[in-house]
Amino acid sequence: MTGAPGTSAQAAVGESYLTHGRGIGSWLFSLDHKRIGIMYLALIAFSLFLGGVFAMVVRFHLWNPSGGLVSNDAYNKMFTLHGAVMIFLFVIPGIPSAMGNFVVPLMVGAKDVAFPRVNLLSFWLFVAGAVLFVATLVVGGIDTGWTLYPPYSLESSRGLGILLALTGVFLAGFSSILTGVNFIATIHRMRAPGQGWFDLPLFLWALYATGIIQIFATPVLGITVALGFLERVFHLGIFMPEYGGDPVLFQHFFWFYSHPAVYIMILPAMGIVSEVVAVFSRKPIFGYRFIAMSSIAIAVIGFLVWGHHMFVSGQSRWANVIFSFLTLLVAIPSAIKTFNWLATLYKGHIVLKTPMLYVLSFFAIFGVGGLTGLFLGALATDIPLHDTYFVVAHFHFVMVGAVMIAFLSGLFYWWPKMTGRMYDERLGVASAVLVFLGFNVTFIPQFLAGTQGMPRRYATYAEQFVGMNRVSTVGAVLLAAGLLVALWAFVASLRSGARAPANPWGGATLEWATTSPPPHDNFAVAPRGTRPYDYRGLRQEPGQAGWVPVGGEGAR
Amino acid sequence: MIPIPDRLVGALLGAGPGYMPERASSVAEGVDQVFGLLFWVSAFFLAVIVGLTIVFVIRYRARPSRPGPEASPDHSTRLEVIWTAIPLLLVFVIFAASTRVYLAMTETPPGAAPQRVQVTGKKWSWWFDHDAGKGSKELHVLLGRPVELVLASTDVIHSLYVPEFRLKQDAVPGRFTRMVFTPTRAGTYPVLCTEYCGTNHSTMTSIVVVHPDQASLDAWMQEGKGKEETLLQVGIRAFDEKGCSACHSVDGSPGVGPTFKGIWGKTHDLVGGGKAVVDENYVRESIVKPGAKVVAGFEDMMPPTPLDDREIQGIVEYLKSLKEGT
Amino acid sequence: MSDHAGGHAATGTPEQRFLAHHFRDMDAQLQTSKLGIWLFLGSEVLFFSGLFVAYGVYRANHYALFHYAHHFLDWRMGALNTVVLVSSSLSAAWSVRCAQLGDRRGLRLTLLLTLLLAGTFLVVKYFEYSHKLHAGITWGAGCRPSPEILATLPASVQALPVPRDLGTFFSIYYLMTGLHGIHVLVGMGLYLWLIGRATRGDFGPGYYVPVDAVALYWHLVDMIWIFLFPLLYLI
């Protein structure tokens, strides 16, 4: 056993997980959950950037009804790669793999996740998946839409691209499963002494629920893309009508994973919101148990609603009716969460720092995104709205406006812990405001276009929609600017940020009980479980010193 | 229980002409009402969320004059029940209203016998075989007469969408899907493809013409009539040329295979249990994969016969005619 | 990899040698690993479930076809393999017991036995596959059984014409048995690794996580075959 750090005081100036072991190899093959988390973060931020660049091409192409920036085929590849990269390389791994990896062991006071080697393996599987996606680009990209529906996606005219993409999805999925296993095992078995289930930070409840989905839904995606691969190569006759297969079966398989997957995206985001809203209201989260349980409820009910993506696929009308009902039902737990968060603000001491600003915009945007989900869950309205820009707007509200914004909130929130440096609050606030404005300008017009019947995945569109599309494009530029400001804030912090105290925000969860950045073994002395949302034991020091336990180390 | 949401919705006009495309089908009204209901429910909750956020942030934000949080409970079962019950209730209302409209959307509308049109999607255009025997790139229907579209695709999945009708249905290769409605407003409306199907997905468009009266529809039907073979003719030709007649009689007389006289719409017992209704999909299967479902009392000896989609549609028309004929 | 407990120097207590630095004690490590394996196996089950659903759907849609096709599968071969796998599962379970009791010889024997039985299974499967492929029974549209093999079918079956989409059944057959076969291969790899460590004397009452984990995996592989056999060969 190497490098056990001294007291946290020493660690603050000397040893930290960042300085423990030097050289590129000590990162690439590190079993340290913190370093793995950081590597994920870098890759995922890059994926966001890449996907965003594709998005920008899409938006600029749609400036004119006749398209014109790129050819139809190029456009079709753009939105496909945009969707695939954003989904499989950004939102799904985003919060769990990057921030979860860093925070989960800290939050349970452990030295590492349950299976560090598996963790490293899952990282490298993810890298491999990402590489294959890029390879897909190199061999000319694919134009199937991220949903990969056969027969179109498996037509015999297709080349290598689709095979690379399918393999990429398979590997990314495998990585996701392993992450889920690791988190559930860690949360089950490695909690600090005295840390009961209901002393867990809600972020962990969220990741626990996420883990359930990752473990039990992702393998179905795995077998689906595997079948697609074999169908394309050997003409098995599973999905392709021309060989006697059934294309709608693919849709069932695909959505059996991909609907739960949307909860893989939102649950961790909700977890971050729960942490941040409590810390920056300086009062215990409202309705802890209801928030915790609603995460589990979402995970479970989420398995039973996949058919709502197939209301016009020719599936039987009674199946439609049942799926519609379950879909509307799954909204309830989200409702419960929303109202508990609002109640947490009540009579609080609301500190409007960057993470909190992002969370406040989450409330409004997730509200809209979720509520428009009801329009799509209700059969009568989904029939006309299906595959129009209304759906596009819906899922950007939940995936960009809710998940990506929560991702940024969490990034600003844990950044000092991860890097040991503060960021410039002014830049943070600027980014939050810009992103909020840009986002709404981008996607609100798409709701209008959708209700008026503009179909999605259209390289060219009818004159009547030109106004909305131009507003949307302008908004996208604002949004991109906002994200670049965020990027700037982080880069600036790395280069010249002030040293971060152990506990800059006054959080009561265990990750704040160690130094920023934490030592290689996380804690100088293994901590005991605490009440995660009880802030009475903390007192704010003047200046940059952050928050410390009332009456010195002992109290904690 | 149903009328209540209806009246309620009627009161709140959240949607409708101007905001949404105009309403040109029997179902549009109902759809827009459900949309209106959802619209106002959402508006209400959004107001609650944004309103509370703003009020709380202003009143409780950290500032010198405010030392810290005030004492307040950290949970309240009563509140939880309230804000679970209200949404739950609304969910039931929404579900009832929406499902009722949906079922109406998918049932053949009452009134005159529906006009049947066979729709074929292919990259990247639509083809409509009207029952009066006229094929065309456009769909022509009659104001007030129910229409039944039977959709097929010869390559990949397409989806037929008419915003003004508030209707959409996928056309899936290897099977038939159906869509029913009654046009309620004469005019010409766009037909779009809403399932991504490749390069020209966005231009795979057509129009549907709703004729104000039978006369103008008939006039259109007559134009260049008889130029190309009707589906029924295609079917009859296939039946003779592909040797179906060897085993299937059309006059009810017994043969190696079941007679076609009046089998359309019948329910048959199958070898190995199960039943099957003779409809488009069943007929397609019987021809393409005869072994899949074998009619009780017959040997599974029908040779699979390579008929193209159009010939199968033809056979279907033929079987229908053999039913109507009696 | 500076940070996991010790190398495998064959000296010292299991704690010193095999307790990873982030676990409190051996028991915590054992319990955690077990949970991990169970979760992974749960995932595996859903992985296969996709194929079972496909099987169900196609069987429902092609009842006659599936009934016809299963005549091509030799239930004796299947039964033989079932026996082989079940006994391999037994010896796998036995190996765990040996490890717990610290019976090194027994451990090596049972691990070896499991490996051999797994091998036997694959050999039998190999003969089944090659025989079918020679007789033209491939997957998908290409499936054209040769007259010879048709002649071996029961008379009542021979009377029927060969269904055109016979390949649909065999696509599913090759998929399910193939995926299962891959799992058997992986299992054999794992047992080789275990034998290596067992001969080095790693395992004993104090430390037998890997033996236990691999055995659990092996039981799953066995279970899946128990389902495949009747579904494909018998009905």
Ligand code: HEA
């Ligand atoms: C983060 C991702 C995410 C999330 C969280 C959601 C959440 C929901 N989604 Fe969404 N959805 C997607 C991502 C997501 N979705 C994507 C990517 C697609 C398109 C895929 C593609 O085709 O490319 C899609 C498509 C999609 C469809 C298919 C549309 C179509 O193709 O025709 C449907 C239909 O039911 C649907 C419904 C819902 C519902 C009911 C919720 C619910 O969970 C929302 C619950 C939340 C609320 C309801 C708001 C909070 C509650 C209140 C404010 C109280 C008031 C509540 C009530 C009155 C009930 N979504």
Ligand code: HEA
């Ligand atoms: C999480 C998922 C996600 C995210 C974040 C986005 C982000 C955006 N998306 Fe997209 N989108 C999808 C998921 C996502 N999208 C999916 C699944 C589809 C469906 C695809 C299909 O139909 O198959 C889709 C489709 C889609 C369409 C419809 C295309 C069509 O149907 O024809 C459009 C059109 O406007 C669009 C626009 C945008 C825009 C403007 C953004 C903007 O928000 C982008 C803003 C981001 C940037 C400009 C990059 C800047 C980033 C940095 C500078 C790095 C910063 C790093 C740190 C801060 C660490 N997206």
Ligand code: CUA
């Ligand atoms: Cu046809 Cu899109």
Ligand SMILES: [Cu+2]
């Ligand atoms: Cu969904």
